[in-house]
Amino acid sequence: MPMTSLNINGRSIDAKLGETLLEVAERGGLALQCDCGHTTCESTRVTVISGEVEANGSRLKSTVLACKATVAGDAELKLPASSELQSLKGHVSAVRKVSDDLFELRLSFTKPISWRPGQYYHVEFRGQERVNLFASFALDAGTEFNTLIFLIEQANTPDLFAMLAKKGDVKGRVGITGPYGSSFLGHDDEPLIMVAGPNSLPPIWAMALSSVMGQPRREKMLILDQSLKQDQFQQVFNWLNRRGIQPTFADLQGVGAAETLQALLPDLTEFDMAYMAGSRDFIASLEHVFIEAQATYGRIPNFQPWDDVAEPIDDAAAMEPAE
Template sequence: MASKCNLTVNGRTVRASVGETLVDAAMGGWIAVPHDCCSGQCETCRVRVVSGAVDDQGTGEGDTVLACQATLEGDAVITYDEVPEATKRSGQVAAMRALSHDVVEVVVELRSPLDYLPGQYVSVTFAGFPPRDYSPTLRWDGTRAAHELVFHIRMLPDGIVSSELGRSIMPGHRVDVRGPFGHAFFRRGDGLMVLVAGGTGWAPIWAVAREAVRARPRRDIIVIAGARDLDGLYMRHSLDWLRDHGAREVIATAQQGGGGLVRSGRPTNYLPLLGPSDMVYVAGAPGLVDAVKLKALSAGAFCFADPFLPSQQRMSFMNRMARLLRTPGRTPVPQDAGLFAPQMAGMDDAGRLPAARPASRPAARRPLQETLFAARRLMRRE
């Protein structure tokens, strides 16, 4: 039998087993540690280890680890930033317009607003198509209605979803949105903020930049946006706005071309010297993200990035719950839904929940499927 230990998460302590991942241990005590892919890729579950015995399983960055991979070696204390609960919303495509030859702005009008932090991402499902992850952003002038989500989507010739924008996906098309997720959301602070974007990585960076200017107008901010060519710099109007509203430095780069306010090369060529009090946000191609993270972490700076995953790499939350509920000795599903993981909201693709089971029936005698149904019922948040 595995040795037992205590895990304290944001001040709440649960009993866990040595060798469990932090996510599994927290969920075993009905504590919601935000997570999404559960494969060590998306960064949503990055937490800070305050003290204790934790094996980071190769995911350590400073005093942080990925909770879906890191395992307990003994008692431990961890913390994470509180974020809005993941939930499900429905709506329709309200508008579409080209931002460049291969980038389109898609505005989704929701039936009710979705709460998220600037820099987070959501899972978007256009009816009849597989889900894709996109970061909500703002129009070039910084506007967005409360019930709208604005996305920047690169159109790929062989893209299952993006190639249909403006064809079978038109204004009026039904859309389901699930989220928010992600670790790279805006955080307040006094140190230098460096924002780096490549291509449509500008979407989350623009959202973070606007919030940073609004929250602390005099904060030092350096913005670096890059593209393959001049046409790819579709965000130039937004860069102009940042220049006019106090950003210390705004740099646009192009690998092909340049001149005027556009410098030749890659965003990494223009990173400033970084220090331990600086915050770096990066979004874009994996090569750019990895290069910026390496430089930031080498300097001791904070670095936030949310790489997106192909859908086939994702491990569903229900599969993870099934594995947990097969573990002997787990506490039965509690009657207080408020302590459970927010990612369960709306797990039925049709938005339906099964009928509630009689409360008097002992949880220990429920078959696994029935227990999962009960978990779905308890986690209904909308």
């Protein structure tokens, strides 16, 4: 089989034409946490600096999914500097019922926890199916050392929600593995646009808080589906308002939702950085707004109970490389 070479994060690795980029990276000892096995988790997105790869429908601007894209010739790639994958045992240190369909869950560990806003964990409680949960912050922006906070919404994790509702103050052991996902907040200078769909506030709230605290001079815009304008999230909105970010609420699900989003971003260009969290259908209905503007763009797909059998987003048509 014809051979070629990939330069990945400065390391030259021999490769075979037709191999997936993930196979080459793993053979070279470079970590990419492929989680879902069928291109829907967005955990293996890498940047193509130069050369050729066969994107196989996974291209977003200059990025491709390494689990789907294959070697087509010599190329230079850049892998994201993600947090190291950890498997830890911890315990439930607090459960707070926020509303009839939202709990705030706090897990504590004996080792430091490292993650980036936009990433998620596998979380396993004794006697429960594993769930994928986005790490976030408490609604009042509070946190503690060696803790993870998850906002448990009934629509996303009904079984876990039912367990918390039934048992109330759960104090059991819990295991986590992660963090996963490559669409996380980076240390960039581009204007930051954050969009959240129904039942998808936790990762965007984490991004908003982190950008306010760590990137105070960065231009920011937060656009939320109108379904998120609920009393249970008022602490979040108050905290952001006090720090100069006023969320914009809009109908991002109805007829003309893409036009609505486009009208809110009349000056969108390739120099903007956008993240969108939501179901795959929600993302697919709106993402062409960012793709057509050539904005740098990250997907944060929400994990609904039926995601294990759903088909991945079909992005083959509009994903042309940036000029």
